[in-house]
Amino acid sequence: MDNKLIKEMKGKDEIRRFYQFPLRGSEKVDMKGKSYYMIIQKLDEYGKPIQHRVKYPKTNIREKQCGNCGKTVGIEYFYTDSYNVSGYSHWCKVCCKKYMTQYTKEKKEEKMKEGKEFNDYKSSKEVENLINNDYNTFLSLIEGKE
Numbered sequence: 001m002d003n004k005l006i007k008e009m010k011g012k013d014e015i016r017r018f019y020q021f022p023l024r025g026s027e028k029v030d031m032k033g034k035s036y037y038m039i040i041q042k043l044d045e046y047g048k049p050i051q052h053r054v055k056y057p058k059t060n061i062r063e064k065q066c067g068n069c070g071k072t073v074g075i076e077y078f079y080t081d082s083y084n085v086s087g088y089s090h091w092c093k094v095c096c097k098k099y100m101t102q103y104t105k106e107k108k109e110e111k112m113k114e115g116k117e118f119n120d121y122k123s124s125k126e127v128e129n130l131i132n133n134d135y136n137t138f139l140s141l142i143e144g145k146e
């Protein structure tokens with residue numbers, strides 16, 4: 001069922017959106033005998049929506065067990081991951097890098113077999129940058145592999 005946006009009201013520092021059905025964080029309002037669910041999006045001084053970024057869960061863990069190699073190491077050896085309950089990636093950095101290097105190698109061989117140029121991840125440096133800068137892209141690569 002689609003939750004239709006009924007009405008949008010833009011103010012100086014907020015946008016009010018009214019929906020047909022309840023949403024997370026919505027407020028029920030009655031207008032002309034009908035009930036709507038209102039979401040208020042606050043705007044900053046430039047009129048841009050203020051994003052409420054999901055903060056990493058506050059955990060006091062100092063160590064974590066890697067889901068791949070099974071080693072328990074300090075959390076500095078894990079990537080932060082807002083999608084993970086613990087706030088850290090499931091695999092340690094070493095495993096992530098190892099996997100990515102292997103993945104790249106396989107991809108390269110695959111492409112070479114096909115007789116195509118391999119342009120995606122030319123060097124391990126690029127792979128490293130990818131993991132460091134864009135952990136989610138890396139995750140989608142792993143997930144997309146199966």
Ligand SMILES: [Zn+2]
Pocket residue numbers: 066067068069070071091092093094095096
């Ligand atoms: Zn590991």
